[in-house]
Amino acid sequence: xxxxxxxxxxxxxxxxxxxxxxxxxxxxxxxxxxxxxxxxxxxxxxxxxxxxxxxxxxxxxxxxxxxxxxxxxxxxxxxxxxxxxxxxxxxxxxxxxxxxxxxxxxxxxxx
Amino acid sequence: xxxxxxxxxxxxxxxxxxxxxxxxxxxxxxxxxxxxxxxxxxxxxxxxxxxxxxxxxxxxxxxxxxxxxxxxxxxxxxxxxxxxxxxxxxxxxxxxxxxxxxxxxxxxxxxxxx
Numbered sequence: 514x515x516x517x518x519x520x521x522x523x524x525x526x527x528x529x530x531x532x533x534x535x536x537x538x539x540x541x542x543x544x545x546x547x548x549x550x551x552x553x554x555x556x557x558x559x560x561x562x563x564x565x566x567x568x569x570x571x572x573x574x575x576x577x578x579x580x581x582x583x584x585x586x587x588x589x590x591x592x593x594x595x596x597x598x599x600x601x602x603x604x605x606x607x608x609x610x611x612x613x614x615x616x617x618x619x620x621x622x623x624x
Numbered sequence: 625x626x627x628x629x630x631x632x633x634x635x636x637x638x639x640x641x642x643x644x645x646x647x648x649x650x651x652x653x654x655x656x657x658x659x660x661x662x663x664x665x666x667x668x669x670x671x672x673x674x675x676x677x678x679x680x681x682x683x684x685x686x687x688x689x690x691x692x693x694x695x696x697x698x699x700x701x702x703x704x705x706x707x708x709x710x711x712x713x714x715x716x717x718x719x720x721x722x723x724x725x726x727x728x729x730x731x732x733x734x735x736x737x738x
Contacts, residue, residue: 611657
């Protein structure tokens with residue numbers, strides 16, 4: 514069964530460093546998403562991406578964040594200068610109409 | 625603003641018993657989807673069940689079923705014959721057409737007692 518994959522599973526970085534989280538969505542899906550879950554809290558929408566551009570973003574998704582689909586398979590989330598409060602689980606998702614499929618997540622720890 | 629409310633931070637159930645998790649939502653949209661996701665300790669998000677708002681019939685998936693009350697904006701999840709593997713966080717979520725971003729509730733932690 515097709516699935517969304519994410520790498521790395523765990524990323525540790527120093528405050529102020531740049532990180533890139535990678536996702537491979539399901540191949541025939543056209544919409545892609547990033548969500549964030551701070552430990553013990555609810556899952557929050559960050560950004561949606563369609564047709565090689567952002568279709569919607571939340572207020573969390575400020576200028577420190579960017580997304581890219583550098584080739585036909587990967588979908589990346591870049592955090593330019595990480596803060597302590599960026600420590601969270603980051604989920605990628607892709608969708609068919611009416612249903613999103615989540616990847617296993619990347620746990621980002623900012624020290 | 626669209627919101628999803630889960631009023632039960634924690635619930636517990638005896639193995640083989642039935643438990644119902646509550647969810648309410650607020651929207652002015654008429655066409656939308658509702659979901660229950662399970663998040664075990666691994667933190668993977670697993671879709672349990674979904675409901676299209678235009679369908680009056682309640683969705684069922686094996687031991688999982690929903691009670692969808694559109695007028696009341698209520699979407700509860702019933703788990704029958706609870707199993708130890710059902711222990712997890714359960715998140716209710718909502719989305720509309722277009723970008724279909726998901727809006728999540730805060731979750732209910734379900735404990736299954738042997």
